[in-house]
Amino acid sequence: MKKIGLTTTVPVEVLITAGYRPVDLNNLFITSDDYSKYIEIAERDGFPKSLCAWIKGIYGACVENGIKEIVGVIEGDCSNTKALAEVLELRGIRVYPFSYPQSHRKEDVEVEIKKFMDIFHVSYEEVEVVRKRLNRIRRLAGELDRLTYSHDKVSGFENHLYQVSLSDFNGDADEFEDELETFIMKVKKRDGSCKKVRLGYIGVPPMTIDIYDFVERFDASFVYNEVQREFAFPRCEVASNIYEQYYDYTYPYDVNYRIKEIKKQIEDRRIDGIVHYTQAFCYRAVENIILKDKLNVPIINIEGDKMNSLDARTKLRLEAFLDMLGDLKEVSCV
Amino acid sequence: MRTLGIDLGSREVKIAVMEDGRIVNKSKVSTMTFYREYCSFDGKILVDLNKLEIDKIDKAISTGYGRNNTDLRMFKAINEIKAHVYGGIYQTGLKDFILLDIGGQDVKVVKVEKGIITDLDLNEKCAASCGRYLENMANVLEIPLNSMSDYYDNPVELNSTCAVFSESELIGKIAEGIDIKRLCAGVSYSLYKRLKPLMSNFNGKDLIVTGGVATNKAVKHYLERDYENIISVEEPQFNGAIGCCYYGESFL
Numbered sequence: 001m002k003k004i005g006l007t008t009t010v011p012v013e014v015l016i017t018a019g020y021r022p023v024d025l026n027n028l029f030i031t032s033d034d035y036s037k038y039i040e041i042a043e044r045d046g047f048p049k050s051l052c053a054w055i056k057g058i059y060g061a062c063v064e065n066g067i068k069e070i071v072g073v074i075e076g077d078c079s080n081t082k083a084l085a086e087v088l089e090l091r092g093i094r095v096y097p098f099s100y101p102q103s104h105r106k107e108d109v110e111v112e113i114k115k116f117m118d119i120f121h122v123s124y125e126e127v128e129v130v131r132k133r134l135n136r137i138r139r140l141a142g143e144l145d146r147l148t149y150s151h152d153k154v155s156g157f158e159n160h161l162y163q164v165s166l167s168d169f170n171g172d173a174d175e176f177e178d179e180l181e182t183f184i185m186k187v188k189k190r191d192g193s194c195k196k197v198r199l200g201y202i203g204v205p206p207m208t209i210d211i212y213d214f215v216e217r218f219d220a221s222f223v224y225n226e227v228q229r230e231f232a233f234p235r236c237e238v239a240s241n242i243y244e245q246y247y248d249y250t251y252p253y254d255v256n257y258r259i260k261e262i263k264k265q266i267e268d269r270r271i272d273g274i275v276h277y278t279q280a281f282c283y284r285a286v287e288n289i290i291l292k293d294k295l296n297v298p299i300i301n302i303e304g305d306k307m308n309s310l311d312a313r314t315k316l317r318l319e320a321f322l323d324m325l326g327d328l329k330e331v332s333c334v
Numbered sequence: 335m336r337t338l339g340i341d342l343g344s345r346e347v348k349i350a351v352m353e354d355g356r357i358v359n360k361s362k363v364s365t366m367t368f369y370r371e372y373c374s375f376d377g378k379i380l381v382d383l384n385k386l387e388i389d390k391i392d393k394a395i396s397t398g399y400g401r402n403n404t405d406l407r408m409f410k411a412i413n414e415i416k417a418h419v420y421g422g423i424y425q426t427g428l429k430d431f432i433l434l435d436i437g438g439q440d441v442k443v444v445k446v447e448k449g450i451i452t453d454l455d456l457n458e459k460c461a462a463s464c465g466r467y468l469e470n471m472a473n474v475l476e477i478p479l480n481s482m483s484d485y486y487d488n489p490v491e492l493n494s495t496c497a498v499f500s501e502s503e504l505i506g507k508i509a510e511g512i513d514i515k516r517l518c519a520g521v522s523y524s525l526y527k528r529l530k531p532l533m534s535n536f537n538g539k540d541l542i543v544t545g546g547v548a549t550n551k552a553v554k555h556y557l558e559r560d561y562e563n564i565i566s567v568e569e570p571q572f573n574g575a576i577g578c579c580y581y582g583e584s585f586l
Contacts, residue, residue: 273450292447297448298447298448298449298450298452299447299448299452300450300452300453301452313455316454317451317452317453317454319413320413320415320416320444320451320454321450321451321452323413323416323451324416324419324449324450324451325450327416327581327584327585328449328450330585
């Protein structure tokens with residue numbers, strides 16, 4: 001099966017129908033022991049220091065792992081991705097374009113997905129068969145998510161790890177389904193480990209993966225991973241076709257659409273505070289202004305750059321934030 | 335209910351007593367005297383409340399200078415930054431502000447949003463932006479600390495990064511025959527200049543200034559350039575101790 005690299009979640013159903021094995025370049029980059037080497041490769045090839053580390057890491061991971069074809073998201077993700085796709089094209093990598101239309105109209109989403117299907121010569125009917133198959137796995141991810149926030153049986157990190165993997169099903173949907181089923185069976189036998197402070201994680205998945213373990217030291221845990229959950233398409237069951245499924249996806253569209261879903265989750269999951277992660281040099285840090293204003297819970301914005309662990313200052317800030325959230329929780333519990 | 339809050343500072347120990355949400359007693363003791371006269375050590379520091387003339391305490395909370403032992407026996411020790419934020423909230427009623435606390439050796443800048451700390455920074459390496467620096471410079475000028483802070487116009491330029499080098503730089507300016515008012519203003523301005531880089535990531539409308547240096551009129555005058563409202567609290571030096579009381583009454 002031919003590999004195809006992804007720079008972000010795209011209608012993977014189309015690629016699988018076309019006989020591809022999708023590989024999320026983000027996961028390839030961040031799970032590598034050599035993650036910093038990938039950044040260095042990009043900087044050596046001319047990527048500026050003052051550019052998001054994800055873009056550079058994706059570039060390095062792509063060229064070093066011999067990926068020959070990628071899907072480049074040219075609308076709905078960052079404009080850096082557009083330039084990244086252009087450089088990869090220069091390096092001889094074939095780039096297939098995909099857009100999440102900024103208008104966020106159902107008709108426009110449909111047009112883009114139809115274009116995508118045409119590129120890969122697959123029919124709507126064939127794609128729907130694959131979509132229904134994959135949605136069985138998405139439902140399992142939903143169950144895992146419920147076990148996180150309703151039963152406290154899944155840690156924030158485990159929740160993150162499994163949901164983020166649904167962008168490419170770890171390259172093999174059948175194998176991933178088995179793994180997920182086994183994991184769910186295992187965690188159901190666990191005793192729930194309820195922490196005092198219930199946190200939401202919003203923003204792109206972190207470079208600093210140790211954040212999940214770090215917060216648990218202060219009797220807190222993440223019971224919501226916003227974007228990772230979106231990668232898993234938690235509302236796939238209410239979508240009657242692929243167009244609706246990708247229309248009802250918050251991450252690539254405008255921030256107010258995202259906020260509606262976040263607000264709902266804050267309430268359903270009884271979230272006490274939010275950690276908003278943004279990447280250094282990313283426009284999403286500006287959206288923090290709107291998120292802070294619209295969400296009615298305390299928010300701390302933390303920024304990651306090239307390190308894959310939290311720095312001392314960020315730890316101190318998180319500690320103070322969690323300490324005070326814990327105080328408030330004590331009062332509200334009385 | 336009576337709650338005792340003790341803030342163990344580097345120069346002075348501040349003590350506050352809160353009774354049903356109101357501060358009813360405040361006192362200050364030099365740090366050296368506090369440990370020597372009012373404490374004994376038996377595995378943990380034991381404070382002699384009788385000697386301090388404090389009685390009928392239901393709860394006791396301690397905080398203070400992070401590098402020292404602030405964990406007193408029978409007291410609940412809380413983080414110093416948190417203590418100051420609670421002090422700021424109690425004394426102003428605000429939930430969104432920047433807090434600047436300048437003590438004897440420490441500077442803290444804290445961003446508070448919706449009543450919670452969301453960002454903070456501390457000075458490191460040197461205390462040249464703290465109270466001790468002002469005290470030393472006032473000694474060099476042979477002028478009381480309070481009087482020194484009356485002057486802020488046309489400050490003489492003092493550029494040394496180090497507090498000790500600043501003293502010799504100041505002496506140089508004295509030797510040049512520069513007016514005492516400009517010398518005084520120069521001292522306060524040099525402290526403000528050192529604060530500025532620390533504060534550059536903490537933009538906002540309301541700045542609450544606490545700690546001993548909050549009584550310095552000149553420093554506050556310079557800070558008015560950067561913030562819409564400079565909010566002074568009634569007892570800037572007792573803010574940490576008051577925050578301890580507030581914490582005790584609200585959360586314990």
